[in-house]
Amino acid sequence: MNITRRRVLSLAATLATTALFATGCAPGTAGGSGGTLRVLIGANAKYGDKYKTWQRDVAEKFKQSTGADLEFETYAAASDELTTIQTSVVSGQGPDVYHIGSTFTPTAYSTGAFVKFDAAQWEKVGGRDRFVPASLGISGPDLDNEVGVPFTSRPYVLAYNTEIFEKAGLGKPADTWDGLLAQAKKLTDGDTYGFATGYADNFSPWKFIWTLANQLGNTIVDGTVVRVDDPAVQSAYETYFGWLSKDQVINPAAAGWNDAQAAVDFAAGKSAMMLMTTVNATPTFEEGAIKGKYAFATMPTVAPGQTAPAVDGRDVTSIISGDNLAIADYSQKKDLAAEYVKLVTSEEEQLKYNKLFGDLPTNAAAAKKVQDSLPSLAPLLASAEKSKSTPFTGAWGDIQLALTNIVVQSRQDLAKGGVSESALKSALEKAQQESQASLNRATGTK
């Protein structure tokens, strides 16, 4: 009678023993050996082999200059990175240096588990003034509390099909949203559409809303107050949804696309412009029919419905986007970690990284050289200069999620002809409550 049960038990026991052995061999216990610096870095699927070679080169140079070994650990997705940070933060051991996405920096900062940079610490990594000033915008909440050292910059721009533009007798993309929309309407013809973007992407929707709202003077977070339930944000959504439903300059199928699919569509020459894209998409473009027939341009800074040049503070082209480096507070090798940061943000290494992977340098001298030698990247550098930091609060992750969620829940209506004002308003109200609740927790526990 108890045979089956006992079998289950013994099976469970076997499994448990295996599990115990497995965890016993986990990297957490193995990394302590004397001269090894552990660096957590995102995987790079598009340039797999090249990326490995780069890692080997850096490790070699690091060994030459410091005598210590360098060990890269890669994460495939943001969630893996988060898991590593969580376990390391709780256990007080793990990688010494983290490569983190720029918008993730506030979240990382809010854990309090990373080294804050004062003048002396900045000196150790080569000085704060070696960096492009705009790239430091999301390093910390203020000058005294910076944790992120800029490593690469990937500002958002638009890509346009030069052949389609020439055929239509248009020079280059307009610098107002109204002008750009007029061009998009002119270029929409049969199967070809003016804009390409992915409404079902997990990230790009909130970037549009944030950018458009900022151009209308709403920074979403104002001190301790969230301003999502606000005419500027509503207008941002209306513009963003309107491109597909009202203006019809976007393929209706884009209601179900993510950005990768939109990039493929643009690369096939089926749309004249790809909005909110970055240098990361280059391999996709180069593989497509538009190889050699596209160029980047900054996105307009003049809000929809306006013609006058944007006033200071509103002329936003992009979020500050790229990667930051952060040194773990629990690390026993903080000086070695600083050496690593110094090495990979040096002019030479930054130029090399740009050449290999296209990401822009954050090192000012390297950025200058790229600007002079590669005019095709000039729009990206221009956009980097006009990038603005998303609000530096641990609540930003939630707010970003709430902004994206509005698009997720509206896609059905969007595909059916348009999102009604009443539906949008109630969605904004809900997002406002959720975001404010999260911000309250952030400010309450600081």
Next chain:
Amino acid sequence: MSLLTKQSRRRTVGERNRPLWLLTPGAVLITLIILVPLVIGIYIAMLQLDQYSIRKWVSAPFIGLENFVEAFTSTDLVHAFGNTVSYAVIATVITIPIGVFAALATQNPFRGRGVVRALFLIPYVLPSFVVGTFWRTMLQPDGVVNQMLLGAGLPAGEWLTGPSSYWVLILVEAWTAWPFIYLMALSGLQSVDQEVHEASAIDGALWWTKLWHVIFPYLRGPVALACLLATLNHMNNFSLAFLLFGAPSPFDVQILPTLVYSMSFTSLRFGMGAAMALISLVLIALPLFFYLRAVKLDTGEDAGDKK
């Protein structure tokens, strides 16, 4: 070996002298891998544990039942629970006839039966990632499914958002999971004695009377167990919904695993996530208890032998 000797000896020894201490290793392991984490989980659910307090999680503010109250009052928990249970049950109900029929159809030997049986298992052995990605691609607004519908003169649909997304989840889940019912039904069929077939043939039973009165009773046990396991699997299936709809997922297809995921890993509210996971555990365990009673799967006796 040792298992056998222990068993034969136990029969001769009185109930009171059963060497229960032999269970100690198992008990220790169960305590370590199930009970301790469960208790920690319950404790975490009562903490205001988030990104601000995780660094020193033991000293995170203790807030009692606040997380639970908030989960019920101001999140989509109840809605997600309804979705999860209904989708899991519907998916199971759909797969039973398919699985049983497939098992019956491949019961008698025929040319190529091995190949057919192998083919049947393909949906079950494909990784969730592959299944999710493929279906997501096919169900795009301009995907293969809509193109076929339009080609047949039918209206195209929005499959990955809105109310239809709920049914898409059920269908894709059923597509992936029916071979499990098939396997269990097949194992039930294997246990039917050849003599039973002969006896019913001698009695002149028609094929459907034979099926209903002779074969199905054999299947009752294995299929009831399959239903239970399949339903629980559906409820816990995170990857398929995540791959098809992403997180945050459309409201109509908000289910517990993706909701708990969003709460814990995008909002970083670990305490709240733990509270939600516990609530769903209780909500699912209750009906489970009654089901186990009803189908007598918890008596330890082989239900398949009952007629």
